[in-house]
Amino acid sequence: MPFFSLMLLFLPVLRAMKWLILIIPMSAVVGSLCALFLAALEAATHYRVAHPAILFLLPFAGVVTASIYFWFGGESERGNNLILEQIQKPYSGVPLRMAPLVLVSTVISHLFGASVGREGTAVQIGGSIASGFANLFKLSQEATRVLLISGIAAGFGAVFGTPVAGAIFGLEVIAIGKVDYLALVPALLASLIADWVCHAWGIHHTLYTVLFSGYSLRDEPPFHTNxxxxxxxxxxxxxxxxxxxxxxxxxxxxxxxxxxxxxxxxxxxxxxxxxxxxxxxxxxxxxxxxxxxxxxxxxxxxxxxxxxxxxxxxxxxxxxxxxxxxxxxxxxxxxxxxxxxxxxxxxxxxxxxxxxxxxxxxxxxxxxxxxxxxxxxxxxxxxxxxxxxxxxxxxxxxxxxxxxxxSGHTGIYLSQQIFRSKIHTPVNLTEHPLRVTRQNLLWPFGRSDKTQHPSEK
Missing domain, CATH: 1.10.3080.10 (Clc chloride channel)
Structure with a gap:
């Protein structure tokens, strides 16, 4: 009996050790790739500004990257939506080639002047590397979900230098109206490590200054709400x-x-x-x-x-x-x-x-x-x-x-599922992705057409 009790005490420790063994190297890889990506992005931006005529090659550059995805990308073409679907219901995994493909393609887009961002690249790097680790260690579906969420958190936290927000983003972005606490600690750990590693490579993020800090009444200190x-x-x-x-x-x-x-x-x-x-x-x-x-x-x-x-x-x-x-x-x-x-x-x-x-x-x-x-x-x-x-x-x-x-029941990630509707609607929206609901709703007044919603069939 004492031996059994001792084993029960050690189970949480063993579980923590397992996640540390998985998350530390995974996050270090994601943080390093984000550092490489940010450095390449900065160099590409400086070159474009110094050589404005490069803009004329933008259509050709887009054809090159689109052709690479067409011939070699496979499921990688679906980007962030593929990662969200793999978290919701893992099936084939996220291709490992997604990370280098999106990194190189995004740098090319910025080099020639496309008005795009960098978050999608970081999230896809994180999801791709996390999926590679899950396949390497043959994790269960539940463990794979946790590692994918942690990969998203690592990529987001490292690319913006906001590790706490990165962790919460990884938990919150999966479904509207729900935060998945199962991956709470792994996501935070992954985001922190990836951010630390990114900084260790000498990457510095933009500093923003907001001087406003509240209005004062007479000689009183500023109050936080006016x-x-x-x-x-x-x-x-x-x-x-x-x-x-x-x-x-x-x-x-x-x-x-x-x-x-x-x-x-x-x-x-x-x-x-x-x-x-x-x-x-x-x-x-x-x-x-x-x-x-x-x-x-x-x-x-x-x-x-x-x-x-x-x-x-x-x-x-x-x-x-x-x-x-x-x-x-x-x-x-x-x-x-x-x-x-x-x-x-x-x-x-x-x-x-x-x-x-x-x-x-x-x-x-x-x-x-x-x-x-x-x-x-x-x-x-x-x-x-x-x-x-x-x-x-x-x-x-x-x-x-x-x-x-x-903002209604739409968004930039169409594979997000609705766990809880933002407003009351005559149609049951829960357990459907935005890809479905946005085709049947005209925010916020009801359906935009007479198409029958899948929940009504």
Whole structure:
């Protein structure tokens, strides 16, 4: 009996050791690949800015990467959605070749000027490496799910330098209205290790400064909640959510249109590349190419410049145009950093209209538009705290939560399942992916057509 009790005490220790043996090397690999990716991305961006004529090769570069995926990508073509489906119900696994394919393809996209991001690449690197470890150690389906979630967390945390948000994102992104606590500690451990390793390679992330820290009443210290400002933030949250909805649906619908007019996948980037070149010369600006964290010109439109003091009235709309064209024509990368740009730009101009602190609304928009598009309001709130500090947590949470609610039952990840509906609907949406529900709903008023929902059959 004492021996049996002793074994029961050691079981949690043995389980922890098992996860440490799996997660430490997996996260170190993901963190190293993210460091390589970020370094290559920075070099590609500098080269593009120094050699602007390279933009004319964008259609050709897109054809090259699309052809590689067409011939060698297989299931890798499905990107983040494949990883989400493997977590929900593991079957064939995530191909290991996804990691090098998406890394190289994303760097090429940025080198030649496509308006794409980097989160998708990091998540796919994490998911691919995690799946490779799961296959190597022949893990069960449940253990594979946990490791895939940890891989997502590692990639996200390392690429943005936000390990806590990375862990929560990995748990929250799987299903709308549900956080999977089974992988709580492994996800946090993976995200922390990947971030540490990325930093150990000499990678430094962008620093953002929000000076606003509350209004003072007479000689009292600043208080964290001002009702008038909170009302303005709530109104902006509605705008941010609607912006998320417009971005997500525009990307999906334009992608479907491009597939209709150009059935050959390897030729579609010609459309997006050509349109990007046309936009650049019509608008006479290169501010909307690539990530947009900094601008080629000192006062150009960029994420950092949106924090003040200059206003940029049309930047959010222009960046939406550039990004949906790039993503719909299947340039590789991600949506998140462009969403940061769009949200910060929208917050910038809303602050002028509402007479609110520009840096605060830019920071809230930065996170809230992504929260609405990814359906991850908790992760985005935590990411805002990690990037901007905790002094404005109430405003950040308000903007992210309202944007999540107002973005409707759609998003950038169509394989997300609905565990709990955002609003009451006459149709049962639970246990269906966004790919199904968005075809049967016109947010927020009901169905957009008379197609019968699968739950009613």
């Amino acid at each position: 009702l008038i400002l909170l009302a303005k933030v709530a109104l902006c949250g509605v705008c941010f959510g609607l912006c998320s909805l417009v971005f997500s649906e525009s990307t999906h619908r334009l992608g479907k249109f491009f597939k209709t007019i150009c059935p050959k996948a390897w030729l579609r980037p010609v459309i997006g590349g050509t349109l990007t070149i046309i936009f650049v010369y019509l608008l006479d600006t290169r501010d909307y190419l690539g990530l947009g964290i900094t601008a080629p010109e000192p006062n150009g439109a960029s994420i950092l410049n949106f924090f003040g003091p200059q206003s940029y009235p049309y930047s959010a709309l222009i960046k939406i145009l550039f990004t949906i064209v790039a993503l719909a024509s299947e340039f590789k990368g991600g949506e998140v950093t462009p969403l940061f740009f769009i949200g910060a730009a929208l917050g910038n101009i809303l602050s002028v209209w509402l007479n609110a602190p520009m840096d605060l609304l830019a920071a809230i928009g930065f996170m809230a538009v992504f929260a609405g598009a990814s359906n991850t309001p908790i992760a985005c709130t935590m990411m805002g705290i990690e990037l901007f500090g905790a002094q404005n947590t109430v405003y950040l949470a308000t903007g992210c939560f309202i944007a999540y609610l107002c």
